Amino acid sequence: MKAFLISEYAHPSKIRLTHDAPEPVRTPGSEELLIDVHSAGLNFFDILQCQGKYQTQPPRPFVLGAEFAGTVAAAPPGSPYKPGDRVFGSAQGSHAERVVANPVDVLPLPDTLSFDQGAGLFITYPTSYEALVGRAKLQPGEWLLVLAAAGGVGMAAAQVGKALGARVIACASPSKLDVARTMGGADFVVDYSKDGWQKEVLKITGGRGVDVAYDPVGRIKDALKCVVWGGRALVVGFAGGEIEKLPLNLVLLRNVSIIGIYWGSYKQNNPKRVNEVWAELLALLASGRLKPVVYSGNYTLETLSQGLQDIENRKTWGKAVVRVREPVVRGKL
Numbered sequence: 001m002k003a004f005l006i007s008e009y010a011h012p013s014k015i016r017l018t019h020d021a022p023e024p025v026r027t028p029g030s031e032e033l034l035i036d037v038h039s040a041g042l043n044f045f046d047i048l049q050c051q052g053k054y055q056t057q058p059p060r061p062f063v064l065g066a067e068f069a070g071t072v073a074a075a076p077p078g079s080p081y082k083p084g085d086r087v088f089g090s091a092q093g094s095h096a097e098r099v100v101a102n103p104v105d106v107l108p109l110p111d112t113l114s115f116d117q118g119a120g121l122f123i124t125y126p127t128s129y130e131a132l133v134g135r136a137k138l139q140p141g142e143w144l145l146v147l148a149a150a151g152g153v154g155m156a157a158a159q160v161g162k163a164l165g166a167r168v169i170a171c172a173s174p175s176k177l178d179v180a181r182t183m184g185g186a187d188f189v190v191d192y193s194k195d196g197w198q199k200e201v202l203k204i205t206g207g208r209g210v211d212v213a214y215d216p217v218g219r220i221k222d223a224l225k226c227v228v229w230g231g232r233a234l235v236v237g238f239a240g241g242e243i244e245k246l247p248l249n250l251v252l253l254r255n256v257s258i259i260g261i262y263w264g265s266y267k268q269n270n271p272k273r274v275n276e277v278w279a280e281l282l283a284l285l286a287s288g289r290l291k292p293v294v295y296s297g298n299y300t301l302e303t304l305s306q307g308l309q310d311i312e313n314r315k316t317w318g319k320a321v322v323r324v325r326e327p328v329v330r331g332k333l
Contacts, residue, residue: 002301003096007061009052012308017301021063024093024100026074033081033101034074038327039119040094041067042299042307042320043152044239050308056264058092065095069109069118070324073098081106088118095304097324104267107278110285115327117292120152120319123263125290126277127236128157131214131261132164133280134273136232140165142211145201145226147192147219149184150176150317153236155293157214158184163289169201169210179317183293192219198226218244224254232257293318300324 003021026032043066048054050064069088072081081087081103089106093099109118132138144161148154149170161168162185170186172179177189190200202209209228213220216236221244227233233256238244251258266274284290295316299307300323310316 001097003093004064004301004304005061006050006064009060010050012047012050012305012312015050015305017304021096024096024098026076026100029076031076031079031103033072033079033087033103033106035068035070035087035089035091035099035101035106036073036325037068037094037097037099038070038115038323038325039068040065040096040322040324041119041123041152042304042311042322043067043123044237044311046095047308047312063093063096063099065093065099065322066090067119067122068094068099068101069115069121079103086111086115086118088121090122095301095322097301107282110282112286112288113292114294115325116294116321116323119321120292120294121285124152124156124319125160125281125292126274127261127263128153128160128214129281130263130266130273130277131234131236131259132157132160132166132212134277135259135261136212136214136234138164138166138212142166143169143205143209143228145169145171145210145213145223146184146186147171147213147215147223148217148239149180149186149189151216151239152319153216154214155180155184155318156290157216157236158186159290160284161214162186163284166212169204171197173314176317183318192222198222201226218242220244220258221246221250224250224256227254227256230255232259235260295320298323 001021005018072085075081086109088109091099091101144166146157150172168186169188170180171190171192213223213233218238218240295318
């Protein structure tokens, strides 16, 4: 089996595809599903995990990858799924031709979505949805600032914000501003590579500032300069590479709430909320108000390493995915 197997910790540029990786095997008597992976999501944390730097590290050797979309290859008796069902979900080892998944981490893939779109759903969209709805309590008409708005979670946040009725300002690098506007649906775009970009945000909001700032890169300190007094700032991640140190006097003086969101902890700590979030998200996806955006990089398992490097070097937009199997084109009868 082809798989991106991690035997020794290394940068993704140093790791090569394994062509004879062991086949994943369902635990006898369990409810586990065997999945034929059609597409798999690429995430920034994959870069950390293959180097031994992520907060969740499986014992080596392990197969990289956490998000997939594909078809059920095998299911136990009594399972709600049957072979051939289109599904998406999360399982360690998704960067391979097959993966074993716990059914609680698997959902039916809506007919309106492709495998590529489904491969980027399971982590990015609930993270952004719960951040804005469950944590920041974003309200219709409020101003939402999204940093790194052309990336996977950023674009999801911009789309969710628009679906909730917020006015969205997307921050991105110059080459990605058009993507953030046209594909993310932002009302305004700002080049945050410029010094003093916060002044442009203040100008857009009539000098008021934004109600909520969404930060997946580690630039909360910068964003606080344009957050309204009493606003909320969401700490979503540190894709910029460093964990930010925030002067708390800024938090105090602006009366700002700093709010963390780690979706990966919800299954253990608040499983009821996981089900609620997915019910609400799937309804939005079915309505067409949310449309997952897939980067046009066309990565395969053979070029997966390049895909991760492109994420690291900020060359991608939307959700970067690996095409494991080519889609079957059905002829018309």
